[in-house]
Amino acid sequence: MANDPARPRDPAEVVTESNPKVTYSAVFADREYRALFLSTLINWIGDYLSRAAVTVLVYHQTQSALLSAASFAIGYVPWLFGPVLAAFAERHPYRRVMIVSDLSRMVLISLLLLPQLPVPAMLLILLVAGMFAPPTQAARSALLPTVVGRERLALALTISQTASQTAQVFGYLVGATVAVALTPRIALGVDVLTFALSAALIAFGVRHRPTTMSSAQRTHLLHETAEGFRLVFGHPVLRSIAVVVFTITVFAIVPEGLAAAWAADITTDPETRGLGQGLIMAAGPVGFIIGGTVFNRIVxxxxxxxxxxVLAVLPPLLLVPSLLAPAAPAAALMVLSGGLVQGALTPTLNAVFVLALPHGFRARAFGVMSSGIQISQLAAVLTTGSLAEHFRVPMVVGLWSAGGAVAMLFLAFFWPAPAAFARATADAAATMPDEEKPAAPPVRQPGPADADTGSGTVPTTSVTPERS
Structure with a gap:
């Protein structure tokens, strides 16, 4: 496509130009990105290890399935305050926020290693430790475009989200296995070490940058939080992306949340129910990993x-055949197919969202989005779980997904035109700090050939030159 500076540019061109330089090796060649990526991956693995281990630890001490489930569900509670915590993170340098959060969680999770710790104290510690997740996640997300540059952002997001799904599968599997076979405190000890290692990677691998919000720009924390909401839901492009993301989340999380009941409903042999549940739970993350990797390489x-x-309609639509109550392998295949599409869709959605954000609002906007995703997941699981108490799980999943497909068709019909994305991206680009602005294109001096013709031409340059 011609590089016409007067033509409104499609967000895909701005996000991920077909540039041979934007490769996995080019992204990982950046030392800061490597440190940020490894820190995030280690953090995720530790979180999933501890989640699995704590549920086992609480169950061993209480023999209560309810308290064990509560120890898992308490991880969602801090996200109710996520936008406020993210607004707090916006006030401080992102690097400092991540280091302080990691060290604080390291100290708090280490308290769970104390023998005979009462369960109420465990739940309180988990709640307080969880309060550090929203600000550090918002800070990481806000820092990523600065570290990798706008031309590498979509691929960096693909890598991060694929790694997240891999960490989830690995962390849950290893955490539960170690907790049951040996002791939950081994997994918790590993989690403590991951926080220490993560903080060290950020401290020594990511350079200091000043806060994006000066002291003069600060008002009241709640007012700053409200500004994040107004930006996300008051901006037509950002609002459209947010609604699509939340809607996909509401329908995509259901197979994972109902996996145990679903496997029991469609499997008559008790000995194979565990395998069926495992297939259904793992299928989504595995599909996401494959879809994110392959789609962003070949498309x-x-x-x-x-x-x-188009892609947004597919995840719920692919689960509608659940109405036929297929066997566990077939159900897992449907979930896998939905995961493939999510892996293809999510990084592009995230990249377009990031590039439409004005500088100085990223952490707050990501706080709104992250909290919305977590709350959407919780609401969807609780709602469909209640429905599954009265109806067969395949019917619940199938009808729920059919409703999702209709909702996504409606949203797709009102999806903004490419020109709207182009304007939003251009407006946000005008607010970028210098280090995120693309380098000025080199100007060739007129040569002999130009002197002969009198043209004095300047060569056409890439739409997305290397980051300065």
Whole structure:
């Protein structure tokens, strides 16, 4: 496509230009990105290890399935305050926020290693430790575009989200196995070490940058939080992305949340129910990993943003055949297919969202989005779990997904035009700090050939030159 500076540029061109330089090796060549990526991956693995281990530890001490489930569900509670905590993170340098959060969680989780710790104290510690998750996640997300540059952002997001799904599968599997076979405190001890290692990686691998919000810009924390909400839901492009993301989440999380009941409903042999549950729970993350990797390698970059409204309809639509109550392997295949589409869709959605954010609002906007995702997941699981008490799980999943497909068709019909994304991206780019602005294109001096013709031409440059 010609590089016409007067033509409004499609968000896909701005996000991930078909540039041979934007490769996995190019992303990982950045020392800061390597430190940020490894820190995030280690953090995720530790979190999933501890979640699995704590549920086992609480169950061993109480023999209560309810308290064990509460120890897992308490991880959602801090996200009710996520936008406020993210607004707090916006006030401070992102690097400092991540280091302080990691060290604080390291100290808190280490308290769970104390023998005979009462369960109420465990739950309180988990709640307080969870309060550090929203600000550090918002800070990481806000820092990523600065570290990798706008031209590498979509691929960096793909890598991060694929790693997240891998860490989830690995962390849950290893954490539960170690907790049951040996002792939950081994997994918790590993989690403590991951926080220490994560903080060290950020401290020594990511350079200091000043806060994006000066003291003169500060008002009241709640007012700053409200500004994040107004930005996300008052901006037509950001609002459209947010609604699509939340809607996909509401329908995509259901197979994982109902996996145990679903396997029991469609499997008559008690000995194979565990396998069926495992297949259904693992299928989504595995599909996400494959879809995110393959789609972003083989689909031309300029098509990705244009495919968003089409892809968004598919995850719930692919689960509608659950109404036929297929066997566990077939159900897992449907969930896998939905995961493939999510892996293809989510990084592009995230990249377009990031590039439409004005500088100085990233952490708050990500706080709103992250909290919305977590709350959407919790609401969906609780609602469908209640329905499953009265109806067969395949019927619940199938009808719930059919409703999701209709909702996504409606949202796809009102999806903004490419020109709206182009304007939003251009407006946000105008607020960028210098280190995120693309380098000025080199100007060739007129040579002999130009002197002969009198043209004095300047060569056409890439739309997304290397980050300065």
């Amino acid at each position: 031309p970059a300029e098509r990705r943003a244009r495919l968003i409204p």
